Amino acid sequence: MTKDKDVEGIDEHISDFNRFYILTILYQNPAHGYSIINQFKTQVKKEISPSLVYPFLQELEEKGYVKHTAKMVGEKRRKTFELTPTGRELCNNLFKRFTELVSTAFETSLQTCTHCKTQIYKTVHQETINNTEKTFCCTHCAQAYKQKQKNNTKQPT
């Protein structure tokens, strides 16, 4: 398996979750600095310091993952940051790797329907059948399973 140089490179930038979240925000839409800070607050539900955001954006820009366009808003020059194609690709790889990690961890907590084998992660229907607690995705599966058990126990004459 060949190692992806770009994906390897991201690790030195993404040293914590705050930086990871900033990337997920940039991935959704181009944004200026304080908009990133606001979206961070809304989406992540915590405050982030501008002293983390701006140097990180600059760092990403130096590496060619982010570029900015400047626009005059009144007296102020406002920079809008967006991911470059390289930056987007980097995020794709990063999110993919992250998703794989999370789903691997998450799958261990999933239960499987006794009847249809669907993986269940939310409301679970449980029934005790033959003194064993069985898990189902819905009552219909529980019914179907019990019916099947009944049929199986019937000996052919």
Ligand SMILES: [Zn+2]
């Ligand atoms: Zn089921």
